[in-house]
Amino acid sequence: MAFALLLALLVAAAPAQAREALSVRWEPRVVRQGDVAMVFVTGLPDAKAVEGSLAGQPLTFFPYGDGYAALAGIDLEARPGMATWRVGVMDARDRPLKASGRLQIRARKFPVQRLTLPREMVELDAPTLQRVEEESKRLRTLYATITPERHWRGRFAKPVGVPDAGEGFGARRIINGQPRAPHAGLDYSADAGTPVVGANAGHVALVAEYFFPGRLVVLDHGLGLYTLYFHLERADVSDGDRVERGQIIGRVGASGRATGPHLHFAAHLRQTRIDPALLLQLRLPE
Structure with a gap:
């Protein structure tokens, strides 16, 4: 989707082909207070485990397509600004792969x-x-x-x-x-x-x-x-x-x-x- 944010995982210990194949995508890429988003991790269909967090709050992933997905919530009183996210994957060879980035949270005008x-x-x-x-x-x-x-x-x-x-x-x-x-x-x-x-x-x-x-x-x-x-x-x-x-x-x-x-x-x-x-x-x- 045009509004999706595609981010390559930064994996120091993984071979080059794994780095190129694995990606994290947020939909939407910019969120507001009270929003709900989805994060997709693709490129490792045989991964043994996927976990992550957004602004310190756990993300719970489930199998989806050739990868995994999770719902991510932004509390209605969340602080506007940049929120840090992280994702960790254990691949089929028991190699830990990690990625992190930031998601923009915008203020929302409430009645x-x-x-x-x-x-x-x-x-x-x-x-x-x-x-x-x-x-x-x-x-x-x-x-x-x-x-x-x-x-x-x-x-x-x-x-x-x-x-x-x-x-x-x-x-x-x-x-x-x-x-x-x-x-x-x-x-x-x-x-x-x-x-x-x-x-x-x-x-x-x-x-x-x-x-x-x-x-x-x-x-x-x-x-x-x-x-x-x-x-x-x-x-x-x-x-x-x-x-x-x-x-x-x-x-x-x-x-x-x-x-x-x-x-x-x-x-x-x-x-x-x-x-x-x-x-x-x-x-x-x-």
């Missing part, structure tokens, strides 16, 4: 949302605050759990069949006049009871009712990728269930901290908060 909510949903008493902290910790622990298999295949599906394109990712929220954490998902306006479908194949990692998200479902798509579905009226799946792309997993509601019926749809790559709208746009391998 500002001003909301007015009941005081008890914003100024939390001690027991509620403890509950919220425990629930947040459980979610962070979940996102750090890496399933080694890739369950997702191909493009991701929109989770609700409504014209609304979703809005609010990265919004700097001011609630009752006080700045709060940025909004880490897309909000889809939909009537209560509207079916919600899984964006891709995976396993149900969590069904719960939490203070802020309300009734929720989290899908584990493997290799550190999770999608989240908040404020549900009900969940139609249980922990551990296998889910296919487009399968109904629940219904739109207004549970938790919500001003009305809608779906909050979010995506995490490990603990990195990525824009789910961009995940839906990716042309991903089957």
Whole structure:
């Protein structure tokens, strides 16, 4: 692709033919806060292992074509500038091959949302605050759990069949006049009871009712990728269930901290908060 960045691996110990054959390609070559990209390593189809990182965050590779690929996430609050990436390959002869480079991260202008909510949903008493902290910790622990298999295949599906394109990712929220954490998902306006479908194949990692998200479902798509579905009226799946792309997993509601019926749809790559709208746009391998 025209926007792809093709970089030759710098391998001091490898023979010349290996140096010429092996390459690393980023798509796109310039990313923004909240973006999701793909990195391709090609030229060594018999490699025994491929690993890497971007800005110190691990990349989890899977076989693809004549090489390997990985999703790379840029957190919505990532520092703009140049981020260092590295890739390490163990070839068929147990020779370690290494490469590194830099990827440009650009700042992204996010909207500002001003909301007015009941005081008890914003100024939390001690027991509620403890509950919220425990629930947040459980979610962070979940996102750090890496399933080694890739369950997702191909493009991701929109989770609700409504014209609304979703809005609010990265919004700097001011609630009752006080700045709060940025909004880490897309909000889809939909009537209560509207079916919600899984964006891709995976396993149900969590069904719960939490203070802020309300009734929720989290899908584990493997290799550190999770999608989240908040404020549900009900969940139609249980922990551990296998889910296919487009399968109904629940219904739109207004549970938790919500001003009305809608779906909050979010995506995490490990603990990195990525824009789910961009995940839906990716042309991903089957």
